[in-house]
Amino acid sequence: MPLMLLAGGAGVSGFTRSAWAGKDLVRFGMTPAFLHDQYSLLEDWRVYMSKQLGKKTDFIQRDSYRETMDLLRLNQLDFAWVCDYPYLHLRHLLRLLAVPLYKQKPVYHSYLLVNAKDKQTKSLEDLQGKIFAYADPYSNTGYLVPRYQIHKMNQDPERYFKKSFFTWSHRKVVEAVASGLAQGGAVDSFVWDTLTMLEPALTSRTRVIWQSSGFGFPPMVANIYSVDENYFSQMQQMLLAMPENPEGRALLKRLNLDGFSVQSPTLYDNVAEMMQVFGEYNPT
Numbered sequence: 001m002p003l004m005l006l007a008g009g010a011g012v013s014g015f016t017r018s019a020w021a022g023k024d025l026v027r028f029g030m031t032p033a034f035l036h037d038q039y040s041l042l043e044d045w046r047v048y049m050s051k052q053l054g055k056k057t058d059f060i061q062r063d064s065y066r067e068t069m070d071l072l073r074l075n076q077l078d079f080a081w082v083c084d085y086p087y088l089h090l091r092h093l094l095r096l097l098a099v100p101l102y103k104q105k106p107v108y109h110s111y112l113l114v115n116a117k118d119k120q121t122k123s124l125e126d127l128q129g130k131i132f133a134y135a136d137p138y139s140n141t142g143y144l145v146p147r148y149q150i151h152k153m154n155q156d157p158e159r160y161f162k163k164s165f166f167t168w169s170h171r172k173v174v175e176a177v178a179s180g181l182a183q184g185g186a187v188d189s190f191v192w193d194t195l196t197m198l199e200p201a202l203t204s205r206t207r208v209i210w211q212s213s214g215f216g217f218p219p220m221v222a223n224i225y226s227v228d229e230n231y232f233s234q235m236q237q238m239l240l241a242m243p244e245n246p247e248g249r250a251l252l253k254r255l256n257l258d259g260f261s262v263q264s265p266t267l268y269d270n271v272a273e274m275m276q277v278f279g280e281y282n283p284t
Helices: 039-053 065-073 084-089 140-152 170-179 189-198 229-240 246-255 265-277
Strands: 025-030 056-061 079-081 094-101 110-115 131-134 163-166 184-188 206-211 220-223 259-261
Touching: 025 039, 025 065, 039 056, 039 229, 039 246, 065 079, 065 084, 084 140, 084 265, 094 229, 110 140, 110 170, 110 189, 131 140, 131 170, 140 170, 140 184, 140 265, 170 184, 170 189, 170 206, 184 189, 189 206, 220 229, 229 259
Parallel strands: 025 056, 025 079, 131 163, 131 184
Antiparallel strands: 079 220, 094 220, 094 259, 110 184, 110 206
8 A cells, every 4th residue: 555755856956966975875764554565665666766866775664653763763764754643752853854745735634443334333432342443652643643532531541442452553453443353443544545545345344433633644754863954955855846757756646645745843733732631742
């Protein structure tokens, strides 16, 4: 399934390779929380990126957001595609590079899912005492949002469900709900929408019963300790110019994205507000 961005090339005005002179390797971090088992797409993206930058690019994948966050803390990644939740956790170490555009907006939602055969469940309230699947403990739409909604009901998220578990990817949340392993689950709307295009037989076995308000789309970020201004600018310009490049447009189509945008960190203020409720965010 798709997910992610990048590229550029002929359409990037003023692009030079001098900014990369001090870098022999571009280290790009990703997790399977979004991109799952899409090795062909990843490889095509890596090759394209290496060609455009004139530098070898390595995609460094880990099984959870936490592992990718640890690599950023250890200065072992230059760039990463992360959820908005980890971005805010590490905001003092990261710089917002680019935000993907989906349906022409830098926005996505949380979906609450149940099995398609379940015609009775209509809300999160109906899932109390049931088995629930979360995506990742550092996922906004797949963890923070449903917990926040439970908190708003004056309930304890730790005790609300009979049992809850992590699947470590949004796709696997869909699979867990579709198979009946979980009676409900929370997922990234972009992942579910994209899976509906690519694997309708899977998503048709689930039903969306609730959609959250919009949140800033999971961003591309740069490590402030390994990425200088030139390095940052060249990568950003390449992303922004991707729709102008035929090969870039083809990759965007496979990623199910429209392009990339430059946004203010304030795009993620509503996520920060939810984090504050759980004592996970200090504005200072």
